[in-house]
Amino acid sequence: MGNSVTHSPREGRKGKKNSKVEFYNKLKTSHVGDELLTCSFGAWCREQRQVCGFSDKADYTSSRHSLLQLNGSPNRPDTTEGRFFRSGFKTQNELMIQEKETSCCITIKVPRVTSTELSAYLRHNRPRRKRRSHRCTRVVAYHKGYIIVQVNTERFIPFSKFYVIDMDQQVCSGHFVIANNVRRWYEVHMSPSTSHIVLRPDVRYHFQAIINYEVQNIKCYPPMSDITISKIPTYLPNCSITYNALLGDEHVIAAGQRIIQVYKTDDWSVVSVHNLMIPHAHIHQIRSSPSGDFLAVRYTYPADGCHFNRILILHYPSFTKAMRVEVRGAYWPVSEFVNLQVFPRFSLSESCLAVMKQRNCGRKVFVYKLPTELRSLQDLCRRAVLHLVSCKDVNKLPVPELVQRYICQNAN
Structure with a gap:
C-alpha cells in the first residue's frame, strides 16, 4: 500500500493546483489497489475531493431524517448521484428546487396533471370543508441535468404525481401519475440517455412491495420526444438495480444474494447470470462507474x-x-448503512475510488487506484483532462465545443 498524501488546509490557490498535479503524478507511478490518500471526512468535503479529481457537485453527506420519511428505508440506494436537493412549492403551480452544493435556487412552472381515475376519485371523495391541501415533495432521481420530483398530496392520497425537470433549461420536460401508491416514496432509476425509467416502491420488504400500482398519463414536452417507464417486477424486491453506460437504455443490472443478473426492461427477461462465488455473501448495493x-x-x-x-x-x-x-x-450497522449510500465513489476519470471507513476518531476517506482501461489514445487523453480540470472549467479550455462535449459526456 502506498503512503498517504497530506496537505496543509491553509494552502492557497497555487498550492492546491500544485497538490493536484502531485497527486496525478503519484497516481501514474502507483500500482492497482494502492492507497493514494487518507484524510478526514471534513477535509475531503472541503478540498481533497477536487485534488483527487472527483465531482465537485456531489454532496457526500446524507440526511437520515429525510430518508426515514413515510416508509423510507435507511438503506436507500443512491439515485441522485450523490447530490442533495431540497424541493417545495412556492405557489400553486411553481415548484422550487434548491441544490446544496451549488447554492442556487430555481423556480419552475409545472403543468396541471390529471387522469381519469384521479378525477373520479376527486368526485367521490370531496372534503366537507374547503381547506388547503398539504403537499410533500422529494427529488427521487437525477441524471445528466434531469431530475424527477415526486409529489404526494393529502387531497388524493392513492395517487402520486411525478415531474421530469430539465435543470439546465429550467423547464418541465414531462410528467406521469402513479395510482394505488399508498402514500410511499419511490425508488427511481434513469437510463444513460434519460429516455427510460424504472421504478418501484422504496421499501425493501416483500409483503409491502407486492401491492399493485399503475403508471398513468405519461406525457413529454419538447425537446424530450419520448419516455419509457417500466415497473420493477415484484420478484425482485430485495435486489439492487443500476444502469450501465455500455449496456444501454434497455437493460439493467440487478444484484441480490451472490447473483448478478442482466435484465431486459421491456419484458424483464434474463440476458445473463453471473455468480460472485463468495460463500455466505449478501449483496446490498451495486453501482456502475x-x-x-x-x-x-x-x-x-x-x-x-x-x-x-x-x-x-x-x-x-x-x-x-x-x-x-x-x-x-466500528459503528456497524447504522452508520455504515447511512454513509455507504454515497460511497464508494468513482472519480470522473475512473482512475481512483474513494471509500469511507468508520474509525473510533471519526470518519475517514481512503482513495485507491483502479485498473487502467485502455480503449484509445483519445479516451486516455480525456481521462487525464477530467482528472486535472473540473467539469465546470472544461468550457474554458481552448478546444472546440464538440471536444468539450466529448470530455464531459459521462462525467457526473
Missing part, C-alpha cells in the same frame, strides 16, 4: 458472530474481479 467500465458491489459477510461490509470492484462486461476493499467499521 460513469463510463461503465467498472461495477462496485457492496456485500456483507459473517465473521466473529457479526456481519461486516466489503466492496468488490468488477470489470464490465467480463464481470471479473479487479480489486477488493475492506470497509469493516
Whole structure:
C-alpha cells in the first residue's frame, strides 16, 4: 500500500493546483489497489475531493431524517448521484428546487396533471370543508441535468404525481401519475440517455412491495420526444438495480444474494447470470462507474458472530474481479448503512475510488487506484483532462465545443 498524501488546509490557490498535479503524478507511478490518500471526512468535503479529481457537485453527506420519511428505508440506494436537493412549492403551480452544493435556487412552472381515475376519485371523495391541501415533495432521481420530483398530496392520497425537470433549461420536460401508491416514496432509476425509467416502491420488504400500482398519463414536452417507464417486477424486491453506460437504455443490472443478473426492461427477461462465488455473501448495493467500465458491489459477510461490509470492484462486461476493499467499521450497522449510500465513489476519470471507513476518531476517506482501461489514445487523453480540470472549467479550455462535449459526456 502506498503512503498517504497530506496537505496543509491553509494552502492557497497555487498550492492546491500544485497538490493536484502531485497527486496525478503519484497516481501514474502507483500500482492497482494502492492507497493514494487518507484524510478526514471534513477535509475531503472541503478540498481533497477536487485534488483527487472527483465531482465537485456531489454532496457526500446524507440526511437520515429525510430518508426515514413515510416508509423510507435507511438503506436507500443512491439515485441522485450523490447530490442533495431540497424541493417545495412556492405557489400553486411553481415548484422550487434548491441544490446544496451549488447554492442556487430555481423556480419552475409545472403543468396541471390529471387522469381519469384521479378525477373520479376527486368526485367521490370531496372534503366537507374547503381547506388547503398539504403537499410533500422529494427529488427521487437525477441524471445528466434531469431530475424527477415526486409529489404526494393529502387531497388524493392513492395517487402520486411525478415531474421530469430539465435543470439546465429550467423547464418541465414531462410528467406521469402513479395510482394505488399508498402514500410511499419511490425508488427511481434513469437510463444513460434519460429516455427510460424504472421504478418501484422504496421499501425493501416483500409483503409491502407486492401491492399493485399503475403508471398513468405519461406525457413529454419538447425537446424530450419520448419516455419509457417500466415497473420493477415484484420478484425482485430485495435486489439492487443500476444502469450501465455500455449496456444501454434497455437493460439493467440487478444484484441480490451472490447473483448478478442482466435484465431486459421491456419484458424483464434474463440476458445473463453471473455468480460472485463468495460463500455466505449478501449483496446490498451495486453501482456502475460513469463510463461503465467498472461495477462496485457492496456485500456483507459473517465473521466473529457479526456481519461486516466489503466492496468488490468488477470489470464490465467480463464481470471479473479487479480489486477488493475492506470497509469493516466500528459503528456497524447504522452508520455504515447511512454513509455507504454515497460511497464508494468513482472519480470522473475512473482512475481512483474513494471509500469511507468508520474509525473510533471519526470518519475517514481512503482513495485507491483502479485498473487502467485502455480503449484509445483519445479516451486516455480525456481521462487525464477530467482528472486535472473540473467539469465546470472544461468550457474554458481552448478546444472546440464538440471536444468539450466529448470530455464531459459521462462525467457526473
